[in-house]
Amino acid sequence: xxxxxxxxxxxxxxxxxxxxxxxxxxxxxxxxxxxxxxxxxxxxxxxxxxxxxxxxxxxxxxxxxxxxxxxxxxxxxxxxxxxxxxxxxxxxxxxxxxxxxxxxxxxxxxxxxxxxxxxxxxxxxxxxxxxxxxxxxxxxxxxxxxxxxxxxxxxxxxxxxxxxxxxxxxxxxxxxxxxxxxxxxxxxxxxxxxxxxxxxxxxxxxxxxxxxxxxxxxxxxxxxxxxxxxxxxxxxxxxxxxxxxxxxxxxxxxxxxxxxxxxxxxxxxxxxxxxxxxxxxxxxxxxxxxxxxxxxxxxxxxxxxxxxxxxxxxxxxxxxxxxxxxxxxxxxxxxxxxxxxxxxxxxxxxxxxxxxxxxxxxxxxxxxxxxxxxxxxxxxxxxxxxxxxxxxxxxxxxxxxxxxxxxxxxxxxxxxxxxxxxxxxxxxxxxxxxxxxxxxxxxxxxxxxxxxxxxxxxxxx
Amino acid sequence: xxxxxxxxxxxxxxxxxxxxxxxxxxxxxxxxxxxxxxxxxxxxxxxxxxxxxxxxxxxxxxxxxxxxxxxxxxxxxxxxxxxxxxxxxxxxxxxxxxxxxxxxxxxxxxxxxxxxxxxxxxxxxxxxxxxxxxxxxxxxxxxxxxxxxxxxxxxxxxxxxxxxxxxxxxxxxxxxxxxxxxxxxxxxxxxxxxxxxxxxxxxxxxxxxxxxxxxxxxxxxxxxxxxxxxxxxxxxxxxxxxxxxxxxxxxxxxxxxxxxxxxxxxxxxxxxxxxxxxxxxxxxxxxxxxxxxxxx
Numbered sequence: 001x002x003x004x005x006x007x008x009x010x011x012x013x014x015x016x017x018x019x020x021x022x023x024x025x026x027x028x029x030x031x032x033x034x035x036x037x038x039x040x041x042x043x044x045x046x047x048x049x050x051x052x053x054x055x056x057x058x059x060x061x062x063x064x065x066x067x068x069x070x071x072x073x074x075x076x077x078x079x080x081x082x083x084x085x086x087x088x089x090x091x092x093x094x095x096x097x098x099x100x101x102x103x104x105x106x107x108x109x110x111x112x113x114x115x116x117x118x119x120x121x122x123x124x125x126x127x128x129x130x131x132x133x134x135x136x137x138x139x140x141x142x143x144x145x146x147x148x149x150x151x152x153x154x155x156x157x158x159x160x161x162x163x164x165x166x167x168x169x170x171x172x173x174x175x176x177x178x179x180x181x182x183x184x185x186x187x188x189x190x191x192x193x194x195x196x197x198x199x200x201x202x203x204x205x206x207x208x209x210x211x212x213x214x215x216x217x218x219x220x221x222x223x224x225x226x227x228x229x230x231x232x233x234x235x236x237x238x239x240x241x242x243x244x245x246x247x248x249x250x251x252x253x254x255x256x257x258x259x260x261x262x263x264x265x266x267x268x269x270x271x272x273x274x275x276x277x278x279x280x281x282x283x284x285x286x287x288x289x290x291x292x293x294x295x296x297x298x299x300x301x302x303x304x305x306x307x308x309x310x311x312x313x314x315x316x317x318x319x320x321x322x323x324x325x326x327x328x329x330x331x332x333x334x335x336x337x338x339x340x341x342x343x344x345x346x347x348x349x350x351x352x353x354x355x356x357x358x359x360x361x362x363x364x365x366x367x368x369x370x371x372x373x374x375x376x377x378x379x380x381x382x383x384x385x386x387x388x389x390x391x392x393x394x395x396x397x398x399x400x401x402x403x404x405x406x407x408x409x410x411x412x413x414x415x416x417x418x419x420x421x422x423x424x425x426x427x428x429x430x431x432x433x434x435x436x437x438x439x440x441x442x443x444x445x446x447x448x449x450x451x452x453x454x455x456x457x458x459x460x461x
Numbered sequence: 462x463x464x465x466x467x468x469x470x471x472x473x474x475x476x477x478x479x480x481x482x483x484x485x486x487x488x489x490x491x492x493x494x495x496x497x498x499x500x501x502x503x504x505x506x507x508x509x510x511x512x513x514x515x516x517x518x519x520x521x522x523x524x525x526x527x528x529x530x531x532x533x534x535x536x537x538x539x540x541x542x543x544x545x546x547x548x549x550x551x552x553x554x555x556x557x558x559x560x561x562x563x564x565x566x567x568x569x570x571x572x573x574x575x576x577x578x579x580x581x582x583x584x585x586x587x588x589x590x591x592x593x594x595x596x597x598x599x600x601x602x603x604x605x606x607x608x609x610x611x612x613x614x615x616x617x618x619x620x621x622x623x624x625x626x627x628x629x630x631x632x633x634x635x636x637x638x639x640x641x642x643x644x645x646x647x648x649x650x651x652x653x654x655x656x657x658x659x660x661x662x663x664x665x666x667x668x669x670x671x672x673x674x675x676x677x678x679x680x681x682x683x684x685x686x687x688x689x690x691x692x693x694x695x696x697x698x699x700x701x702x703x704x705x706x707x708x709x710x711x712x713x714x715x716x717x718x719x720x721x722x723x724x725x726x727x728x729x730x731x732x733x734x735x736x737x738x739x740x741x742x743x744x745x746x747x748x749x750x751x752x753x754x755x756x757x
Contacts, residue, residue: 169688170686215484250728251728253693254691256692257692260686348724348727397688
């Protein structure tokens with residue numbers, strides 16, 4: 001074996017997978033995992049740990065994998081992370097743990113994400129569950145939202161002995177894990193369901209169909225319903241649109257709508273009732289992970305798919321692995337192009353999109369080169385469906401119904417990074433509701449920090 | 462699970478149900494809606510709240526069997542349960558938030574079209590219970606489609622029924638009746654609240670604009686989540702894009718782009734048609750057809 005290279009991970013063939021929703025990456029088996037684990041140098045002062053937002057003892061669990069003690073490895077990870085099967089799959093490891101790996105200086109870093117995933121999948125297949133804390137402290141905490149931040153915060157608090165109830169607006173818990181990230185990256189019935197069941201087995205209660213701000217308010221939770229503290233992990237689910245002509249035409253969707261129909265409502269399946277229009281040629285506007293997910297979903301539903309992005313490939317915010325997978329499957333990238341208008345037929349349906357070519361100018365405040373329009377370069381793309389994937393912002397429903405809760409000019413809740421404390425007594429927040437749209441693992445890190453903050457607050461009260 | 466406490470046919474294909482949903486019943490107001498999902502595989506269907514009983518913990522919904530999902534709902538009976546019942550969603554009617562002083566100045570005509578009579582009812586009831594008299598026009602194609610007339614009469618000062626074919630009450634559509642009230646009977650109104658099919662709300666708004674009467678309509682676009690996370694329900698009001706589920710569902714009828722909304726409502730028409738066919742014909746729908754395999 002070449003120690004400079006990762007043990008390759010098995011994947012579904014691009015031609016086959018482009019027509020199904022099965023998971024693309026098949027993961028390691030135990031032999032492959034042990035071989036990859038042997039590449040780890042088990043550094044004393046391991047830099048990878050600092051790259052992980054929840055500071056997993058990476059060499060610690062990898063040592064157990066190498067020796068074949070997978071159950072032990074699972075316990076090591078379990079001390080730090082509530083959702084390893086998810087994070088092993090969707091974390092951008094290339095810019096986190098794996099970026100700091102010493103192995104990566106000369107060759108490829110250790111495949112930490114794939115090893116974490118292997119451990120979590122093995123544990124699920126062998127029925128290993130986390131153990132509930134039998135010592136309850138009699139204090140009640142409400143968690144708003146059952147996405148990665150809420151699940152992590154709830155899990156940690158339950159382990160500390162708190163009586164935790166999660167309130168979820170939709171009919172299924174999981175947040176972006178169930179409505180946003182598609183099956184082919186994150187299987188729902190196996191992976192996501194098991195991770196949520198694990199949190200429930202810690203003693204956490206989940207109430208679905210409860211819209212905080214409408215069904216009840218944070219104020220009522222703290223006064224009438226007897227909760228000692230509240231954690232807000234309501235995410236950033238409000239989609240942005242461009243504000244160009246034709247955007248309300250039939251066949252124009254937010255990526256949130258398209259993905260919710262397909263993932264949560266299973267619209268592509270014949271035995272489910274929610275419909276999704278059939279498309280021949282789709283343009284997805286944007287270049288983030290959500291854009292890749294929407295594009296690859298539309299492709300699997302039988303369409304020719306174009307990603308339209310105003311900067312160049314280097315600036316694509318999506319994970320490198322996802323862009324690579326999208327290209328392998330046949331997604332067409334129309335880079336340095338920006339829509340000006342959606343063309344609509346007499347019945348109100350999309351019939352095309354007028355775009356303009358872009359060039360990269362001087363770097364802007366974010367350090368990225370600013371795209372500028374190339375005069376006279378307009379062209380028309382014949383499409384029948386447009387999916388807007390321009391990012392999301394926090395839903396104002398909670399902040400607008402909670403007096404005394406401070407928000408910033410992006411409508412994000414203001415919370416202390418160290419302990420999640422907000423401007424309102426007893427109310428903590430974390431994840432995308434605070435940072436705006438970010439990553440699953442950062443939300444988990446924030447959920448973890450807030451659990452610690454809530455524990456300190458209630459212990460000193 | 463949310464138990465069906467009562468099921469009653471108001472007309473041939475219009476059904477009223479009382480649902481056990483204490484959390485919704487405790488916090489809902491006229492003008493708001495709920496989302497119902499029958500079972501694991503069902504879709505999320507928005508329905509305006511028609512009545513509620515805070516003490517009994519129940520919420521009343523009224524729906525018309527139009528597509529496959531409402532037909533599926535109609536097959537449920539008393540004692541059965543819906544898997545999901547989420548709400549209250551959307552903003553409460555402005556009437557519930559205005560001061561007494563403002564409300565006293567209002568001379569309101571409610572205009573209810575067909576199954577839209579159901580969401581008008583709690584608003585009329587709310588006004589009466591707070592001490593205000595209002596008038597109401599109920600319109601439908603024919604006598605058999607008029608619903609909740611007696612219930613409405615309990616709370617509205619005057620209830621006028623209009624049928625297109627003249628089989629009951631005034632002969633003509635709701636607009637004909639509004640004109641009759643204002644021009645022939647000398648009635649004075651300074652607010653119209655119209656709820657019914659979009660096409661009706663459009664034409665009522667056109668008429669009241671001519672008559673100079675401010676008008677509120679309750680929009681019913683396609684929805685998925687109903688909490689503001691997808692924009693399926695977006696519409697244009699006064700040139701701005703709004704999400705009906707969080708910004709509405711009630712809007713100024715003189716500012717709504719109705720034509721755009723009507724087109725957006727048609728988006729899944731063929732998909733809905735396919736779903737109904739599938740339900741009626743069962744397995745024969747897929748495997749049968751004309752044999753050309755075009756629908757595979």
